[in-house]
Structure formats: structure tokens, C-alpha cells
Amino acid sequence: MTAVSTTPESQSRERIETSILTAAEEAFAQHGYRGTSLQAIADRAGLPKANILYYMESKQALYVRLLNRMMSRWNEVLEDITAESDPALVLSDFIRTKMVLGRRYPEGSKLFAAEILAGAPFLTDYLAGELRDWVACRAAIIRQWAAQGKMDDVDPRWLIFLIWSATQHYTEYSAQVRGILGRDVVSDDDLESVSAFLEHVILKGCGITRPANNAALNEAMKHP
Amino acid sequence: MTAVSTTPESQSRERIETSILTAAEEAFAQHGYRGTSLQAIADRAGLPKANILYYMESKQALYVRLLNRMMSRWNEVLEDITAESDPALVLSDFIRTKMVLGRRYPEGSKLFAAEILAGAPFLTDYLAGELRDWVACRAAIIRQWAAQGKMDDVDPRWLIFLIWSATQHYTEYSAQVRGILGRDVVSDDDLESVSAFLEHVILKGCGITRPANNAALNEAMKHP
DNA sequence: ACTCAAACTGACCGATCGGTCAACAACAAT
DNA sequence: ATTGTTGTTGACCGATCGGTCAGTTTGAGT
Numbered sequence: 350m351t352a353v354s355t356t357p358e359s360q361s362r363e364r365i366e367t368s369i370l371t372a373a374e375e376a377f378a379q380h381g382y383r384g385t386s387l388q389a390i391a392d393r394a395g396l397p398k399a400n401i402l403y404y405m406e407s408k409q410a411l412y413v414r415l416l417n418r419m420m421s422r423w424n425e426v427l428e429d430i431t432a433e434s435d436p437a438l439v440l441s442d443f444i445r446t447k448m449v450l451g452r453r454y455p456e457g458s459k460l461f462a463a464e465i466l467a468g469a470p471f472l473t474d475y476l477a478g479e480l481r482d483w484v485a486c487r488a489a490i491i492r493q494w495a496a497q498g499k500m501d502d503v504d505p506r507w508l509i510f511l512i513w514s515a516t517q518h519y520t521e522y523s524a525q526v527r528g529i530l531g532r533d534v535v536s537d538d539d540l541e542s543v544s545a546f547l548e549h550v551i552l553k554g555c556g557i558t559r560p561a562n563n564a565a566l567n568e569a570m571k572h573p
Numbered sequence: 574m575t576a577v578s579t580t581p582e583s584q585s586r587e588r589i590e591t592s593i594l595t596a597a598e599e600a601f602a603q604h605g606y607r608g609t610s611l612q613a614i615a616d617r618a619g620l621p622k623a624n625i626l627y628y629m630e631s632k633q634a635l636y637v638r639l640l641n642r643m644m645s646r647w648n649e650v651l652e653d654i655t656a657e658s659d660p661a662l663v664l665s666d667f668i669r670t671k672m673v674l675g676r677r678y679p680e681g682s683k684l685f686a687a688e689i690l691a692g693a694p695f696l697t698d699y700l701a702g703e704l705r706d707w708v709a710c711r712a713a714i715i716r717q718w719a720a721q722g723k724m725d726d727v728d729p730r731w732l733i734f735l736i737w738s739a740t741q742h743y744t745e746y747s748a749q750v751r752g753i754l755g756r757d758v759v760s761d762d763d764l765e766s767v768s769a770f771l772e773h774v775i776l777k778g779c780g781i782t783r784p785a786n787n788a789a790l791n792e793a794m795k796h797p
Numbered sequence: 798a799c800t801c802a803a804a805c806t807g808a809c810c811g812a813t814c815g816g817t818c819a820a821c822a823a824c825a826a827t
Numbered sequence: 828a829t830t831g832t833t834g835t836t837g838a839c840c841g842a843t844c845g846g847t848c849a850g851t852t853t854g855a856g857t
Contacts, residue, residue: 362804379691384608387845399806399847408845459690462745466683466690467603469748476752484753501777507770510750511739518738521686524693526734528700529708546731553725554778586834611815623817623836632815 366404368394371456374415378459381467382412413471416464419457420475422450432493436500437557441548444512448544451520458520484509501556508555515547590628592618595680598639602683605691606636637695640688643681644699646674656717660724661781665772668736672768675744682744708733725780732779739771 372393376385387408391398405411426446430439451458464472484506491505519526519535526535552558596617600609611632615622629635650670654663675682688696708730715729743750743759750759776782 380607381605381687381690382608383604384606384691386843388843397806398845399808400804402846403805463605463687463690465746465749466605466687467608469752473748473752476749477755480749481753481755501773503774504766504770506754507767508774510742510767511771511774514738514742514746515735517742518734522689522738524697525689525700525704528693528697529705530730531701531705542728543731543734546728547735549725550727550732550735550778551774552778553780554774554776556777610813612813621836622815623838624834626816627835 362404365396365400369396369401369404369411370415370418373411374456374460377412377415378456378463381463382408382471383467415457415460416471419454419461420479422454422457426450427487430487430490432490432497434490436491436494436555437552440512440552440555440557444516444547444551445544447512447516448519448540448547451516452540455520455523458517462517462521499557501554503555508551512547512551515551519543586628589620589624593620593625593628593635594639594642597635598680598684601636601639602680602687605687606632606695607691639681639684640695643678643685644703646678646681650674651711654711654714656714656721658714660715660718660779661776664736664776664779664781668740668771668775669768671736671740672743672764672771675740676764679744679747682741686741686745723781727779732775736771736775739775743767 369390373385373390376390376393379385380389387401388398390411391401394401401411405414427439427443464470469476487509488505491500491508494500495502495505519540523535527533530539593614597609597614600614600617603609604613611625612622614635615625618625625635629638651663651667688694693700711733712729715724715732718724719726719729743764747759751757754763
């Protein structure tokens, strides 16, 4: 393999890997780790089963790779937040960013949910380590906000769980939401409507006055 | 089989059926329909595999039976609610009842969640029928409350989804909650703390003044 | 034209899947 | 004691599971 030939070769390789990852993410999201067969993934990707195992070390390695990819997508959420930040802006941003991420990566979100339902066998360390620190850090800042009188003195961990659960619901439970609303798809308008609702209830419920303007966020939300 | 012998016989039969249902509920909740084998259920129940299929028609029949059992448990929620009811009492009751049900039947709740994640193949009719009517009925009453000025004019369907998702979270995502809180179990105190938090935020967020007294509800919540 | 490594895949492995069945055990009614 | 029903289960069925491997195809470098 020379420097010249590297590009088209690895492009092809990358294209195939991507199609495998996409197919696997859909399959694992629907039926979980144990409930998904390599044959099912291969069929979705339009490849022979043996080809899957040529590109991926094993079923487990493929699964873990997908989990890690989804975890990293959440890293951008609530990245820079300090005690001096405006709670209204930060929480509003949290809600809308999380909502957009759920819409952009619905299969990844479901994959994570299935892993948690199974008892998080591959994520125990992440939950008790990275994510726990993440929550503890944000919780400390929220507590400071409450101490400064910027908002009600609610338990920050429950608040984070609330926003997390509410936003996850619309992607993970899309089948339930669609069934109840009587629609085949949940539209962008629904997404905006739900975001506005959550912003209203959660901010007001925490005794926070809403931000005057979030046009920039609304714009960013039109999924790219 | 005579009338006399019926009692001890069917008692034994019932005991075995119960142990099968319990074992199956745990297994299906963790790994979904496809991810669960009859052998795994049999091992949990301490029975030979063939015995499972003596008591249950098939894997699918067993699964559907568990789903229906869980659906019926939710029937008592928000049963009698009218436009004249006090939104504060009704929503508070909704939150706490749902929270208690999740704690009483954690495996059933997870089973339902896994079924929804899989695309609700066995629940499409229920979602688009019974549950949809249930939501529409409650939504109409909540709209009347808003029209009467008893609360903010929020979309009632989003409100129902919010309460549903928030309460489900603590049972379905118990692995995540435990990991982040750094505990092996979620205690009754945590449950009460979360319930109070949700009541505070959601009611206040909807512009509802909280009920003066809910001692009876608090009492009923000490799991029976 | 030839070489050789990378890409690809049909065939196969032992294990396990959901489900069937025949043989056997337990026991009440006669 | 004999009968008949119900309960029980090891053994087995074809299909599929995750994974291996040998053999073939492909295509860039010489």
C-alpha cells in the first residue's frame, strides 16, 4: 500500500465500516445486545456475515465501539458552565441541545437505553466514573445558583435526571409517542413544541425567569 | 379431578405458574423478547425447560401474557378525573401513584420499556387504541382546567409524557441512577425525595398552587 | 505478464435456539 | 390392584447462533 493508493482504498474501507456501524446501531437499538444476531446486521448492511467479522473483531467489540461513539456524542452537552452563568440560558441550552442530539442520533440513544435496561454490563465503569463526576460537577454549580438565590433550592441531581429523562423519552419511546399522537413520524414542529414546553415548565418550576431571547438556539436546532 | 382435590392441585399449579411468570418477567425485562431464551427463564425458575412449555403455550404467549399483566396494573392510574377536580391533587396523585407503581413492579416497567424500544411489535394496537383514548380523555380535561384558569395553557399531551417519562426513569434507568448516585439500591427515602421534587417542579411549572395536605398519599406510599 | 498482500466469502464448527414427543412418575377414583 | 388423568422431563428436531478458516478474487506495484 503506497501513499498514492491509500486514499481510495481507505475510503472504500471507511464506507463499508460506516454502513456496518449504521446497520449494527439500528439492530442493537431495537433488540439489545443478546437479541441481535450478526446475520441480522449483515442483512441490514447488505453484506455476507463473514464480511462483518472481517471488519470487526467480534460482536462484542462492534457493540462496545457503538456505545463509546454514542457516549462521546454527549460530551459537548453542558461543557462550559460556571457558577456565574445564567441558569435560564444554561438549562434552556441543556434541554434544547439534548433534544437535538436525541433527534440526530435516535438509534444511538436507543442503544444506550437498551444497555441500561440490561443492567449496563458494558457501562458500569462509565456510569460510576466519568458520568458520575460529570453529574457531581454540574450539581455543585446548580447548588451555588440556588445559594445565590438565582433559583429554587431543588436537588440538582433530580433536576438533571428530570431533563435527561424527559428529553430521552421522545427518542426512545418514539413508538409510544407516535402511537398516542396517531402519527407515523414526529415532526420538527413537534420537537420545537416539546422543547418550548419543557423549557417553560422546568425553568418556571425551578423558579427561574426565562431568557429573553434564544433565537440562536432555535436556529441551531433545525437539524443539520 | 374432583371438587375436593381441586384446591391443593391448583395451588401447586398456581405456585409454579407464578414462579415462571416472575422469572420470565425478570429475564425479558433485562434482555428483551429476542434476547431471552426459554432456557434462561427455566434456569431462573429452577425448572427444566420442557416444564416451562408444559405450563405456557409458547415463548410468545408467555411474553404477551406478561405484557397484558403490566398494562392492567396501570389501569388504576388517573381513573376518576373530571373537569371539576383540583389539578394540584390530581397531578400530585398521578406523579406519586406512578412512582409507587414503578417501584412495586420494576421488572414489569422495564419489560414495557424494552417492548417500546423494539418498536412495540406486540403493543401497536394497544398504543394506537386503548392508551391513545386514555391520553386523549385526560388531555381534554387538562385543557378545561387551563381554560378555567386553574393552570397554565400547556399542551396536555406533553405534560402527560413528561410525568410518564420522569417517573419511568427511576425504575427503567435504575442502573444509571445507582451508578451516578454511587449506591447499590435506591431507597424509599430517595423515592420520597424524588416524588417531592417532581411535584414541586411540575406543579409550579404549570402554574398550579400545591395542595395543602397530602399526608394520606405519603402514607399510602410506604410500599405495601 | 507476474507478484503479493489485502479484500472477500462459502462452508463449516460446536453450541444453543424454540418447540415436540414419548416415556415415566404421582395420585385420586374405582 | 387397576385404571386414567395430570404432571414431569430427557432426548431429540431443524434452524440459527458467534466465530473460524481455507480458498478465491481483486488490484496496485513491479
